[in-house]
Amino acid sequence: MFWRRRRDEPAEVDAAPEGRDAALDAAISEEEQAAQDSPPGAPGRLTATEVTPASTDGDRAPEPRVSAATLDTGVERTRRGFVARLRGLLESGVDEETWEAVEETLIGADVGAELALEVVARARRRNGDSAEGAVRAELEALLATPRDEGHARWQPRRTAPATPAVVLVVGVNGTGKTTTIAKLAYRLTAEGDRVLLAAADTFRAAAIEQLRAWADRIPVPVVSHAPGADPSAVVYDALDASVARGIDVVIADTAGRLHTKSNLMEELAKIRRTIDKRLPGAEPEVLFVLDATTGQNGLAQAKAFHESAGLTGIVLTKLDSTAKGGIVFSIERTLAVPVRFVGVGEGLGDLVDFDRRRFVEALFA
Ligand SMILES: Nc1nc2c(ncn2[C@@H]2O[C@H](COP(=O)(O)OP(=O)(O)OP(=O)(O)O)[C@@H](O)[C@H]2O)c(=O)[nH]1
Numbered sequence: 001m002f003w004r005r006r007r008d009e010p011a012e013v014d015a016a017p018e019g020r021d022a023a024l025d026a027a028i029s030e031e032e033q034a035a036q037d038s039p040p041g042a043p044g045r046l047t048a049t050e051v052t053p054a055s056t057d058g059d060r061a062p063e064p065r066v067s068a069a070t071l072d073t074g075v076e077r078t079r080r081g082f083v084a085r086l087r088g089l090l091e092s093g094v095d096e097e098t099w100e101a102v103e104e105t106l107i108g109a110d111v112g113a114e115l116a117l118e119v120v121a122r123a124r125r126r127n128g129d130s131a132e133g134a135v136r137a138e139l140e141a142l143l144a145t146p147r148d149e150g151h152a153r154w155q156p157r158r159t160a161p162a163t164p165a166v167v168l169v170v171g172v173n174g175t176g177k178t179t180t181i182a183k184l185a186y187r188l189t190a191e192g193d194r195v196l197l198a199a200a201d202t203f204r205a206a207a208i209e210q211l212r213a214w215a216d217r218i219p220v221p222v223v224s225h226a227p228g229a230d231p232s233a234v235v236y237d238a239l240d241a242s243v244a245r246g247i248d249v250v251i252a253d254t255a256g257r258l259h260t261k262s263n264l265m266e267e268l269a270k271i272r273r274t275i276d277k278r279l280p281g282a283e284p285e286v287l288f289v290l291d292a293t294t295g296q297n298g299l300a301q302a303k304a305f306h307e308s309a310g311l312t313g314i315v316l317t318k319l320d321s322t323a324k325g326g327i328v329f330s331i332e333r334t335l336a337v338p339v340r341f342v343g344v345g346e347g348l349g350d351l352v353d354f355d356r357r358r359f360v361e362a363l364f365a
């Protein structure tokens, strides 16, 4: 039933043995047959894994809660946290001391010292606006990146009709990568795209199981290898399978890694090269998943990932869990990479398009 990867098979992706496509195709049609025989909703799962380790409770995906998540509810804590404090300060009689307190509040909310000073200096120069209106307008201006236009609704890039769009999801440990992939796959599937997931976090068996558990619920197929396998080889096989199946979007999960570990960062660069080799000119999307509760350290992380993997977008997760969502203002400015989505909960529906104007509106609602 399962297509098995030979143990002696070289890990280098350009040394793929002849006939791999045929073997994988055979596995796919077997799986498709099995899927037809299975109860409705069961996905066709591709795996090269011999042993499927039992998932632990801790790694089981939560029930799919297709909530009506919105920016409005997602930013509630931030609105009641640092934004409420700002508004309280700016309500009446703004003097030198008040502006200093505004700076401190912005810094405390992870906007970053440099930007906080800039926002206050600009707001003070604004004529005709109330103090609150001026700060709000300056915060909004921070988010207006040039790439903003035409991206109201993010779609992964597809360079040719026969080539799947490729999305590589990266970030440090526990930021919400796997959950975000599930949310994204769920959304794209609902929009009619054929999605395939690549379990390229081979670091822990439980990580592969976690992705599968989500995939089963959506449902979408998964390509995986045994724990400890070369993540690049998983991605290579996932691209093969996607081309063979006419998949629209392949999304690769990766192991969380510290941005300070150069060997792990090099592994990401290798995955990037693998995509370029298998699908030349595919222009993968590289989404950096940032935990909104991380604070300014998130910027250092993002810079390191940008250098290794060439980020094309940011997903800011756990916005619902923080009262200081100010990182969103500094991240785009620092990287010149747009925020595409925000995560506002643990359910499949809790991924919201990042609409800059609506975001600021929701903060000051
Ligand atoms: N409240 C909230 N929790 C989230 C959000 N996104 C992810 N989580 C939770 O964050 C925890 C970690 O999520 P994962 O998706 O496993 O994170 P990961 O980056 O894949 O983790 P590693 O693979 O271990 O690096 C889980 O408990 C998720 O439910 C979000 O937007 N809001």
Ligand SMILES: [Mg+2]
Pocket (backbone or CB within 6 Å): 177, 178, 179, 201, 207, 253, 254, 255, 256
């Ligand atoms: Mg993960």
